[in-house]
Amino acid sequence: MNRIPVTKTPKVYIGGAFVRSESARTYKVSDRAGVFVANMPQCTRKDLRNAVEAAAKAGPGWARRTPYNRAQILYRLAEMLEARSAELVGSLVQFGARRPDAEKGMAVAIDRLIHYAGWADKYAQLLGSVNPVASAHFNFTVPEPMGVVGVIAPDSPPLLGLLSMIAPVIASGNTVVALASEAVPYPAILLGEMLATSDLPGGVVNLLTGFRKELVPTFATHAHIRAVYAAASGEEMRALRLGAAGSVKRVRFTDLSGPQWLGEEAQGLDRIGDFVELKTTWHPIGS
Amino acid sequence: MPTPRKPSAAGRGLIFGDLWEFDPAPETADPKLKERYELFIDGAFARPRTGKYFDSINPANERKLSEIALAGAADVDLAYKAAARAFPRWSALPGRERGKYLFRIARLLQDRAREFAVAETLDGGKPIKESRDFDVPMAAAHFFYHAGWADKLEYVAPGRRVVPLGVVGQVIPWNFPLLMLAWKLAPALAMGNCVVLKPAETTSITAMKLCEILQDADLPPGVVNLVTGAGETGAAVMGHPLAAKVAFTGSTEVGKAIMRQLAGTKKKMTMELGGKAANIIFDDAPIDQAVEGIVNAIFFNQGHVCCAGSRLLVQESVAERVVSKLKNRIRVLRVGDPLDKNTDLGAINSREQLSTIRRLVASGVREGAVMYQSPCVLPEKGFYFPPTLFTKVTQSHRIAREEIFGPVLSILTFRTVDEAIEKANNTAFGLSAGVWTDKGSRILRMSTELKAGVVWANTFNRFDPSSPFGGYKESGFGREGGRQGLLDYGALA
Numbered sequence: 001m002n003r004i005p006v007t008k009t010p011k012v013y014i015g016g017a018f019v020r021s022e023s024a025r026t027y028k029v030s031d032r033a034g035v036f037v038a039n040m041p042q043c044t045r046k047d048l049r050n051a052v053e054a055a056a057k058a059g060p061g062w063a064r065r066t067p068y069n070r071a072q073i074l075y076r077l078a079e080m081l082e083a084r085s086a087e088l089v090g091s092l093v094q095f096g097a098r099r100p101d102a103e104k105g106m107a108v109a110i111d112r113l114i115h116y117a118g119w120a121d122k123y124a125q126l127l128g129s130v131n132p133v134a135s136a137h138f139n140f141t142v143p144e145p146m147g148v149v150g151v152i153a154p155d156s157p158p159l160l161g162l163l164s165m166i167a168p169v170i171a172s173g174n175t176v177v178a179l180a181s182e183a184v185p186y187p188a189i190l191l192g193e194m195l196a197t198s199d200l201p202g203g204v205v206n207l208l209t210g211f212r213k214e215l216v217p218t219f220a221t222h223a224h225i226r227a228v229y230a231a232a233s234g235e236e237m238r239a240l241r242l243g244a245a246g247s248v249k250r251v252r253f254t255d256l257s258g259p260q261w262l263g264e265e266a267q268g269l270d271r272i273g274d275f276v277e278l279k280t281t282w283h284p285i286g287s
Numbered sequence: 288m289p290t291p292r293k294p295s296a297a298g299r300g301l302i303f304g305d306l307w308e309f310d311p312a313p314e315t316a317d318p319k320l321k322e323r324y325e326l327f328i329d330g331a332f333a334r335p336r337t338g339k340y341f342d343s344i345n346p347a348n349e350r351k352l353s354e355i356a357l358a359g360a361a362d363v364d365l366a367y368k369a370a371a372r373a374f375p376r377w378s379a380l381p382g383r384e385r386g387k388y389l390f391r392i393a394r395l396l397q398d399r400a401r402e403f404a405v406a407e408t409l410d411g412g413k414p415i416k417e418s419r420d421f422d423v424p425m426a427a428a429h430f431f432y433h434a435g436w437a438d439k440l441e442y443v444a445p446g447r448r449v450v451p452l453g454v455v456g457q458v459i460p461w462n463f464p465l466l467m468l469a470w471k472l473a474p475a476l477a478m479g480n481c482v483v484l485k486p487a488e489t490t491s492i493t494a495m496k497l498c499e500i501l502q503d504a505d506l507p508p509g510v511v512n513l514v515t516g517a518g519e520t521g522a523a524v525m526g527h528p529l530a531a532k533v534a535f536t537g538s539t540e541v542g543k544a545i546m547r548q549l550a551g552t553k554k555k556m557t558m559e560l561g562g563k564a565a566n567i568i569f570d571d572a573p574i575d576q577a578v579e580g581i582v583n584a585i586f587f588n589q590g591h592v593c594c595a596g597s598r599l600l601v602q603e604s605v606a607e608r609v610v611s612k613l614k615n616r617i618r619v620l621r622v623g624d625p626l627d628k629n630t631d632l633g634a635i636n637s638r639e640q641l642s643t644i645r646r647l648v649a650s651g652v653r654e655g656a657v658m659y660q661s662p663c664v665l666p667e668k669g670f671y672f673p674p675t676l677f678t679k680v681t682q683s684h685r686i687a688r689e690e691i692f693g694p695v696l697s698i699l700t701f702r703t704v705d706e707a708i709e710k711a712n713n714t715a716f717g718l719s720a721g722v723w724t725d726k727g728s729r730i731l732r733m734s735t736e737l738k739a740g741v742v743w744a745n746t747f748n749r750f751d752p753s754s755p756f757g758g759y760k761e762s763g764f765g766r767e768g769g770r771q772g773l774l775d776y777g778a779l780a
Binding site: 068118126283284 | 383386387390428431432434435436437438439442704727728729731732735752753769770
């Protein structure tokens, strides 16, 4: 008799713990052949608020880590992903990706993490400055993290898109509450498991699964989310901007699609710069 | 009502060192030394064409540790040819892939950190707490930092394209053997250059151990080549026709000789040479912290530090207090077995360096400065020198002008800010300086006026891969670390 496999209960990764939705709601996901795979947590606005609380708690500690330490932790995450890439590629293929595409996307995702690991201790030199003011003052500008940033990932590519949006945000010391692809949420569940075994402190990245139409409005209006980075369509973009106005939230959209996510244009310093505040300090020079 | 003055520092000083002996606390990790180290050329360990080897001894007890291949001109030539062969493919590799090799080197070095720390201490004489907590982790950090630059070179010189130079020749000193190697290799490789490097003859072991890591990291053959030997080998490395650039860290005297040797060639150069840093203590400084800072500035690594705070400038009004506290402090510095985890000052790197220190100290006494030495007991075998202070030093004394490169501090005084600036800048060197004061505005004024490449305020001897390091004037030119240091390994296309 064939051995019966043990199936996994997908749980979302919030505050460093694996939890179901507080609502106990789920939605079914099926593989490319239409066969049932698992029930995904259908996270609610309350789950989102809980995740924001976890992200806010983790924020000061993460921002105080040295840039070198953040760089090493991002690099460690890339090590974890490389070691378990077969599992991630397998899940992408299970939900409809062509294997060569999944493999290529996975390689790019890992290299992109390393790219941002390298930025963690460099972006400040490029985004900051010493300003030659016309008085006897030492005047300098440094970039600082914004705080809790909401990430709304694209449906496709589900994993590369999500990682490409999270990495530049956390590299500078922000913490993230991310909504995974609604259509292919399972790779984000696996990603949570890898985040948990990297050295990333719990709460720095919080991953939700569920329905965009239920959660996007709260991403827009939650006052403790200081910025939103979204792969969004026309009506969602308007709704995000509208809701964000109430707390003067920074909203950035990604307009990448398809193979653009693979290219170098999908990464870089500008994306870190989108999620920092600039602080300028004046100090007199004299004896 | 004024509060009564506290008793003098000397009166309430706690001199534990006189009361009991520490138990020995030796670090016991295995340094995994080989009996003999060959050259590393084209990805493999190779016997030198000279057929000769020289001994590497432990300066703490004068016992032989290993023997090191002596590279002649023919070996240096082989190394350059291997590097030149490797250059086209290495430089054409996408930056993100080149960076992965450097990340591997950083991680593999972190894995073997304690082994390398013990080897470094045995070979060079520095206290294990320094090789363990500073040299080795900082070397790994340099590889890690520069690894991240390899795919970001378009940001190094915005608006311009930066390309690698080709083969770079590098000669490094004996005071921070592994760390100086990391400072040299990491930016050169990140930029896409290939390297021929010569470690110092008294401290080749950790460099050769790093070659094992280069092999484990699967670095393509020829990208890094190491040749060991003394001055003659170094001259061959600096003068080789295939060297597009040479980078040298060492004494100002040798730096000048290299500049003369290379006059008329098109080789790029960077020089990180000697120093005679002023460490300036104002009367509003937090004195206890400043005393700790003075101790760190001059006694770190037995004073074998090019940026050591070897000239203490103290404001007259606090000079007596500072000197008295300093004397108390250096009495309790533990001098001895470098492998002991409690040791503050280890062994002087070589017999030759010990005699240089003795010669300069004798000149200080002869020229009229007043010497105070810690009454510590030195081990019978090995090269040691006690922590030493000179007061009543004038600017014309040799001990105020020449780099001693040992645990010897020359103390001068000043009255005004302007006098401090004047005295601090009255030197041919300009590598570093220290300022101790409670006033931020004064720190920035001093930083503006001091002719030195690094100014430390209310701290000393701080280093970071992201922070450019290098000198003004006869302390050399070029920077190591940060974006600026990386640019020194590229050409603008």
